[in-house]
Amino acid sequence: MPFLLGAALLCFARLPHAAAQTHAAESRCLTDGSGYLRVRLRGALAADLDWHNNGLECEGGMRPDGHGIRVSFAGPLRAAGTVHRLRFIFGIEAAGEGRSGRALPANVTLILEGERRIFSTRGDNQCTIDDLRQEPLGHTARHRDYRVAARGFCVGPATSLTGSERVLVSRFDFSGRITLDDAGSDKPNRAAKPNAETTAAHIRERKPFS
Secondary structure, eight states: HHHHHHHHHHHHHTTTTTTTOOOOTTTTTTTTOOEEEEEEEESSSOOEEESSSBBBEEEEEOOOSSEEEEEEEEEEEEEEEEEEEEEEEEEOOOOOOOEEEEEEEEEEEETTTTTEEEEESSSSSSEEEEEEEEEEEESSSSSEEEEEEEEEEEEEEEESSSSSSSSEEEEEEEEEEEETTTSSSTTGGSEEEEEEEEEHHHHTTTTOOO
């Protein structure tokens, strides 16, 4: 169990700038104001979240193994008179940079920041992305940015890494962004043709990953 907790924290730490950022009230997900996250939670955390662009933190990049993308959102969760800081990490099995897709497996992790409460579906077999769209936002000498919009659902709960609590993310949809570093480890994944589409059938042709 300590290994799983450490792995989840390492996954969070590897998101672009995550370790250095503070969550200021002026945070903006997308500069054009179109960022959002809507999630229905049941179980140990019960809420219908509707987070909008201003005050919503979003970021992401490629998954560490290069198979797909990872998108993160953080915002307030109000429960029993207390405001918590809740982060979602969606790991999406997609064909590559700039690709859209349908019926894609996904892993979902929830982190109550500063409380050492972490929930994860621990694999890609509990959640599905119905529809994924990636659109280029900009390109500089150092990085490439994409808008990522998706909607999906989970049929199984995210379980606590430190106890017996469970949280069901029964449905979600979001619009956020990912940043890929031209000079870093993301660069080899540019071989995928942007704007192509992948489905679960294409994914099954590849060797499964952990």
